[in-house]
Amino acid sequence: MRTRVGGRLDPMWELVLSIHQMTRPESYFISWSRRSRRKLAAAGLLRDTELLAALAPASGYFPDFLTPVSMPADFEEGIETVLSTDKSRLHAEVGRLDAPRGSGSWLADVGAGRPAALHRLGVAMRRYHRTVLAPHRDQAAQISGRWVNRLAQRTLAHGADAALGTLGPATRWRPPVLEVAYPVRRDLHLEGRGLTLVPTFFGINHPIALADPTLRPVLVYPVHREAFWQPGNATDPPGTDALRELLGETRATVLRLLDTELTTTALAARTATSPSSVSRHTAVLRRAGLITTTRNGTSVLHVRTMMGDGLVHRG
Template identity: 40%
Template sequence: MLRVHFTAEDLARVRVAPGPDPMWEILLSLHVLRQRSAAPVFGPWRTAVRATLPDDTRWLLQLAPPVGYSPDFLTPTAGSCPVDAGIEQVLSTPVASLRADLAQLDCPRPDPRTDLLAGGDTAALTALGDALHAYHRHALVPIWDEVRAVVDADRAVRARSFLDHGCEGVLAALHPTISWTRPVLSIESRFPQRDVHLHGQGLVLVPSYFCRERPIMLRDPSRAPVLVYPIARDVRLTCAGRRSLEALLGRTRAAALEVIAGGCTTTELARRLGISAASASAHASVLRDAGLAVARRHRNSVLHTASALGVALLA
């Protein structure tokens, strides 16, 4: 069990990251590549990436074991950060931190570059930066619009939850493995019990596309506190092709997309357009099938938001 202790000041400083964090998605997607059990959810992506993974990125798989500890220095960003800036932070890690993190890595046959990296070797750091950039381009850039769309949908649900139930309501409903009993957030974990005291720093909640099973935190207490949690896997960005896009061209459906871009439930969509709830639901379904909107269930209603493609079309 992981127990996170909050003060009143910490509760006032809880926030949700503004978008997916590339460094966390790099690390967690590397976990998925090595987890056979991930196939039902990530199967097509995993198969395609593993078959074509550039040789100069395979070293990263050793630094990100699917079970156990992964070095904290690989995820230095407390929330969304451009990938170039995130990788620069990784390469700027003090040698003492590199050595301490890599000493905790369970790796029976370490790559020679791992030992060099622990000593702050310049060539090893350059190789790490090149590998991170190459992996991001190969594995994440092709699906990044989908990643952002489903994370944005999750953020919309958290915003609605905050308006309805406040910060403690957001924490309590964050994930099925989490329970909230003031002032402690308890998270089921595979590891021995660990207590994290925030000491007024607050907490950044990072919704993640590739995070699986349960939320996670950094092990190093000196780093900014971040809680990375899995988004609900019922969210999908799909595209049914030309016929769905042609069906979009009607006036009412275009107006529906504009309303959905601001976030709304099916009932709110019907009220704004002056149509029945059944018609609003039908329009939202076509928009989702065309890849222009995403939806998340929130308690007894469905919250609709525009996808990245939908926002681009409106623009």
Template identity: 45%
Template sequence: MLRIAFTLADVGRVRIADHLDPMWEIVLSLHQLGARQDRTSPFRSWATWMRTIARQRVGAAAASLYDLAPPRRYFPDFLTPVPTTACLDEGVDAVLHVPRARLSRELARAIGDPHRSPWPAGIAAAKPRHLHRLGASLHTYHANALAPFHDQITAQLAAHRRQLTRRLADGGVDAVLRNLAPGIRWEPPVLTAPYPVDLDLNLAGRGITLIPSFFCQGNPVTLADPDLDPVLVYPINPPQHWMQPQTGAGDGIDRHLGR
């Protein structure tokens, strides 16, 4: 269970990101790619497209990133830097400038001894060649897995933000926190949500940034390091059939969808 303790000051410092964070979407979409998708999953068609049409273009990048951020109870916080940004280049640049000590510490927590494999060992040691590969993998994955569906994904965010705006206008922050996503409960002064481990996050006047996520499914996600600026990434729950061809995205998508 995740428990986030608010003070009165924190309620006044709730910030809602007006964008999808590309770094969170990269990591969370990787986890969806590795998950078993049943027929009702909104990511079933996307995952099938990734494993077939896009496989040659994105396979190596996806595998490299998956090795660093497997879908376990913890993945490295440095892959989803704060503050949140809508700009992929800014996010990647923040990842590539994480101090070596933090890289090593977080990778050890995520995957055990990173030195058992040359790839995570190079990242843990902040070797330029490996960091260059990490940056290239992030860009390649985003360009081939997420960018082709930019219009569809941002349309879902726009619809979600319209709901948020109505709730904020009608009931203030309290109404927003009470209706974030299924399973998230707001009983002032504590926000609770299902979580793979017991985690208490005391905001202590810092406030929190709420980050809507397209590829987050089920439980919300937060950063493991309590000293980082608090965030809560929560699912916007796209409809099952959101995936439609984007004009100019290429006939590979059209073929997969039978168009």
């Protein structure tokens, strides 16, 4: 009953998890990782990335202080919270890391709370964010926003069970236990504290919890992903005829209707065609990256992606 659906991306979780995707990218992020590495190299920032990866390794433990439970409103607030971590916590959390070659002394200085090392950490985080995250901030927020809105609507309509049961294939809700496919065996007892569900765009393929069980319980889960896409520069929307010529009349109509989430049955009624025909059209649109499809119980729900929005509205 105390489950809370977070309404936005957390900038510090996005930074840390994007570093994981940079060093060990899933297939979805391979092209982003390659482009980002080229940008970082061109800006002379590969060393910054190496230091951040040493502090937030892609496998195993990484310090909780990098992802404050306060859920900062923006990146700068998050940076200030990270850099103001008290020395005893820095020492305890950084001390659990296995320092990779070439970063041991810097990690030790961060763990000791030395001002020069913390300043270097802040500089590295800001440069990395500005170079490879900020250009995708709006796209990631819009993509995750679609997913969060659907999750929140289901929670309002059907309760917390609906939220806990739709966090992806790596989770299974067996009341009163939420099971997550996790790299290590652990049990997290909420003990009446509730659970905050935080969306992540750059997250790996299973939800993540904080390492310290005494902190406020948070479960960071990956949203349904859509392709990175940059809208065109055209300011005028395409004509009705052009979209119909490109997609065919029925698919163009389906795409226009999906500015809000609709079931296959609802689409069939609105397009005066059969559900099986709609299923074939939505499958083509989905493969093209123009819509996404999710299942809610026995219903199949479709909605336009950002790329689909761009095709209909041209930005």
